[in-house]
Amino acid sequence: MVSKMQLHTVGETCPGYVYNEGSFGVNSMETEEKLVSCETCIHWEKGKCNIGLFDKVLTDLDQT
Numbered sequence: 108m109v110s111k112m113q114l115h116t117v118g119e120t121c122p123g124y125v126y127n128e129g130s131f132g133v134n135s136m137e138t139e140e141k142l143v144s145c146e147t148c149i150h151w152e153k154g155k156c157n158i159g160l161f162d163k164v165l166t167d168l169d170q171t
């Protein structure tokens with residue numbers, strides 16, 4: 108299982124991250140920062156990265 112923390116960390120590190128405007132429907136909220144996470148990325152689909160970057164980024168993170 109991946110944790111929210113991992114999704115967040117991967118999102119911040121991932122070269123393929125693209126913020127998905129419609130992901131949470133929270134655009135009207137006054138949040139100071141958009142939460143960068145795989146969950147708000149356009150490539151995140153049904154709990155998976157649809158361009159296969161997730162595992163790669165996670166592995167790279169582990170090696171630091």
Ligand code: SF4
Pocket residue numbers: 117118121122123124125144145146148149150151155156157158159160161162164
């Ligand atoms: S969903 Fe894929 S492309 Fe998007 S941030 Fe996560 S690993 Fe990167």
